[in-house]
Amino acid sequence: MKEVKCECGHVNPHGTVLCESCGISLIEEKAQGKLHDMRYEGSARRSQTYNKTIIDKIWNFFSSVKVGVWLIVVTLIASALGTILPQEMYIPTIMTPAEYYEDQYGWFGKLYYQLGFHNLYSSWWYLVLIASIGVSLVICSIDRVVPLYRALKTQRVTRHESFLKRQRLFGITDAQTVDETFEKVKENLKGKRYKIREEDGNILAEKGRFSRWGPYVNHCGLIIFLIGGMLRFVPGMYIDDMVWIREGETKLIPETDGQYYLENKEFTLEVYDKEKDNKAFSEAIENAGMVAKNYQSDVILYKKVDDSVAGEEAKLEEVKEYDIRVNEPLKFEGFALYQTEYKLDELSSMSFNLVKKSDNEPLGNLKIDLNEPEKKYDLGNGYSVEIMSYFPDFEFNDDGEPRTKSRVPNNPAFVFKMLTPDKPDGEISFVAIQQTVEPFGDNEYQMKFAGIETKDVSGLTVRKDSTLWFFAVGGFIFMFGVAQGAYWNHRRIWIRRKDNEIWVSGHTNKNWHGLKREIGMILDGSGIQEPKDQLQDE
Amino acid sequence: MKKQRLIIRTVILLVLGAAVIYTLYANFTKDDNPEIEVGKKAPDFVLTDLNGEKYRLSDFEGKGVLLNFWATWCPPCEREMPYLEQQYQNYNDEGIQVLTVNVGEATVTVKEFIDRHKLTFPVLNDKNQEVLTAYGVDPLPITFLIDKDGIIKKIHKGEIINEAVIADMAKEIKP
Numbered sequence A: 001m002k003e004v005k006c007e008c009g010h011v012n013p014h015g016t017v018l019c020e021s022c023g024i025s026l027i028e029e030k031a032q033g034k035l036h037d038m039r040y041e042g043s044a045r046r047s048q049t050y051n052k053t054i055i056d057k058i059w060n061f062f063s064s065v066k067v068g069v070w071l072i073v074v075t076l077i078a079s080a081l082g083t084i085l086p087q088e089m090y091i092p093t094i095m096t097p098a099e100y101y102e103d104q105y106g107w108f109g110k111l112y113y114q115l116g117f118h119n120l121y122s123s124w125w126y127l128v129l130i131a132s133i134g135v136s137l138v139i140c141s142i143d144r145v146v147p148l149y150r151a152l153k154t155q156r157v158t159r160h161e162s163f164l165k166r167q168r169l170f171g172i173t174d175a176q177t178v179d180e181t182f183e184k185v186k187e188n189l190k191g192k193r194y195k196i197r198e199e200d201g202n203i204l205a206e207k208g209r210f211s212r213w214g215p216y217v218n219h220c221g222l223i224i225f226l227i228g229g230m231l232r233f234v235p236g237m238y239i240d241d242m243v244w245i246r247e248g249e250t251k252l253i254p255e256t257d258g259q260y261y262l263e264n265k266e267f268t269l270e271v272y273d274k275e276k277d278n279k280a281f282s283e284a285i286e287n288a289g290m291v292a293k294n295y296q297s298d299v300i301l302y303k304k305v306d307d308s309v310a311g312e313e314a315k316l317e318e319v320k321e322y323d324i325r326v327n328e329p330l331k332f333e334g335f336a337l338y339q340t341e342y343k344l345d346e347l348s349s350m351s352f353n354l355v356k357k358s359d360n361e362p363l364g365n366l367k368i369d370l371n372e373p374e375k376k377y378d379l380g381n382g383y384s385v386e387i388m389s390y391f392p393d394f395e396f397n398d399d400g401e402p403r404t405k406s407r408v409p410n411n412p413a414f415v416f417k418m419l420t421p422d423k424p425d426g427e428i429s430f431v432a433i434q435q436t437v438e439p440f441g442d443n444e445y446q447m448k449f450a451g452i453e454t455k456d457v458s459g460l461t462v463r464k465d466s467t468l469w470f471f472a473v474g475g476f477i478f479m480f481g482v483a484q485g486a487y488w489n490h491r492r493i494w495i496r497r498k499d500n501e502i503w504v505s506g507h508t509n510k511n512w513h514g515l516k517r518e519i520g521m522i523l524d525g526s527g528i529q530e531p532k533d534q535l536q537d538e
Numbered sequence B: 001m002k003k004q005r006l007i008i009r010t011v012i013l014l015v016l017g018a019a020v021i022y023t024l025y026a027n028f029t030k031d032d033n034p035e036i037e038v039g040k041k042a043p044d045f046v047l048t049d050l051n052g053e054k055y056r057l058s059d060f061e062g063k064g065v066l067l068n069f070w071a072t073w074c075p076p077c078e079r080e081m082p083y084l085e086q087q088y089q090n091y092n093d094e095g096i097q098v099l100t101v102n103v104g105e106a107t108v109t110v111k112e113f114i115d116r117h118k119l120t121f122p123v124l125n126d127k128n129q130e131v132l133t134a135y136g137v138d139p140l141p142i143t144f145l146i147d148k149d150g151i152i153k154k155i156h157k158g159e160i161i162n163e164a165v166i167a168d169m170a171k172e173i174k175p
Helices: A054-063 A065-081 A097-114 A117-122 A124-154 A161-165 A183-191 A209-231 A279-288 A468-487 A512-523 B002-028 B075-093 B107-117 B130-135 B163-173
Strands: A169-174 A195-199 A202-207 A238-246 A250-252 A260-271 A292-304 A316-325 A330-332 A335-356 A362-369 A376-380 A383-391 A394-396 A402-404 A413-420 A423-432 A435-437 A445-465 A491-498 A501-508 B046-049 B054-056 B064-070 B096-102 B123-125 B142-146 B152-157
Touching: A054 A065, A054 A124, A054 B002, A065 A117, A065 A124, A097 A117, A117 A124, A124 A209, A124 B002, A161 A491, A161 A501, A169 A512, A183 A195, A183 A202, A183 A512, A209 A468, A209 B002, A238 A250, A238 A260, A238 A335, A260 A335, A260 A445, A292 A330, A292 A335, A292 A445, A316 A330, A316 A335, A335 A383, A362 A376, A362 A383, A362 A445, A383 A402, A383 A423, A383 B107, A413 A445, A423 A445, A491 A512, A501 A512, B064 B075, B064 B163, B075 B096, B075 B107, B075 B163, B107 B123, B142 B163, B152 B163
Parallel strands: B064 B096, B096 B123
Antiparallel strands: A169 A501, A195 A202, A202 A491, A238 A445, A250 A260, A260 A292, A292 A316, A330 A335, A335 A362, A335 A445, A376 A383, A383 A413, A394 A402, A413 A423, A423 A435, A491 A501, B046 B054, B046 B123, B064 B142, B142 B152
């Protein structure tokens, strides 16, 4: 690929529109326009010039801003589609997702499911879209920042007449009326913090070039942000799990490699009391009914100090005691335990009295631990009760047989065998909440319900996120880039002698009004006329 | 110059491509517990059966181990029990130990289930769900096949639907 040698002697890369050095137009058709297109300084964006190999073709595809914008638009639309119906992870597990979507949302739900939108944000094509935006960001930036840097670095003080003439701000003054040394002008330029370069009595004054790098700094921030998102998939970098612990229970904290245990001493749910709390809220409390004031789990964190394996009783050492509240997680070793859920009054034990139906006289009391009932309860005096079957979460299955739905005592039911001195073979009784069945005819004895005890259960989120720093740093760089591009202006003023004339041109990347005012102040009293805005003249 | 540009472009595209492919791969395997994989060492555990006898997985090194997780409320678990029971003795002869782990239900409930199905193989009870957590068990049933060196050879998710399936399993872990 041949390079382009300008008449000023500078050798430009192929595809350059305006000579990097003197600014003359290198392309004939472009020269016809009244004003130069100063985007990227008329430098050769590499993507537009080479299109030979497959690598170049891929490169050029991603280098296109048009492609980048389309990728963003498509991603936006896809992201919006994912919010129309709840995602799979948020639907109840009462039936399969396929059935659920059709059942709840009809044909649309079915289509939604079939198209895979129920799991949109982790679908391969969505990730490919996000990744393509990342690739586009990198390549677009490289493809523009390098030539722009080159062009700004190579620019000469003395620009070609055609370049100056085609700047938006341009004016010619008769040299006779002017102080030839531009001393006053230079002083003014310095006062406005311009950097001044001189060549053969011509001047290039420039400031705020820094601003031109803003978009690229911003992109660097975005890329770091995306890397952070990518790192979430790396094992161990991001953990989001859940642990349920009953009051009084000590449990292994998942994802801690079997190292940490947590004991739940007590769960508390406090509500606002219209009598005790600020009277101003009493009406609101009355309208809303119950208003939660505090969700709190009082816990003790333990660390395992022996090398016991899973299932074995571990030797634990207390690390700390803490009261976990909403937004006040317990933190240790990069982990945080958040109060996220609770279950009040889970049954923990049930008490029964064995009574003789005829006289209702209690013959003995038994208290059954619903998480671990005993096989047999001896009540003394020859009375005892055996548990034949236990269904902690009782229901009848399709065949009408009793069964349990889970190991959680939500709805306990028992098959008791009551052994008494006058019935040594025992009487069988099926007892569930508010329900007693005597399958083998009328019994003489009965298990009479005598009370329950309950415990609360805390649901804690186990969270570890080692990627947050990437988001913080990426976000900061992103904002820095935005500020850099937005609050600084890249301004250039050229002053050139041409025979008996003084030519003045001005260019800025934004805020033309500001530049015009500034030039006005700089040229004030120098005898040089203010350049005109050629765009407004038309 | 031109060659250099091609190399730079190729390198950048390769790096970006690798990052994308890794992300996709990691996304599709993120639900798997990274510690529990075919080819990795099965986490050791100690559990007690209903008679109070202790079982330590590492004690079975030198033998293959079929490790099955189940619950009484899980119908597929209940359906596969007869196959496990039938194969238990054959497996024993071949040097394979069958261990089953209940998800920590009440002893009374588990005992009743064992009696009803006349199970003779060891039934361990994972009272604190520590072994379930360590093996990332979800959903039930799930069967791990561990070879004589304690390496996981196969993970069978779901029900063992017939005898042929369980016979095949033996081949994987026969010492």
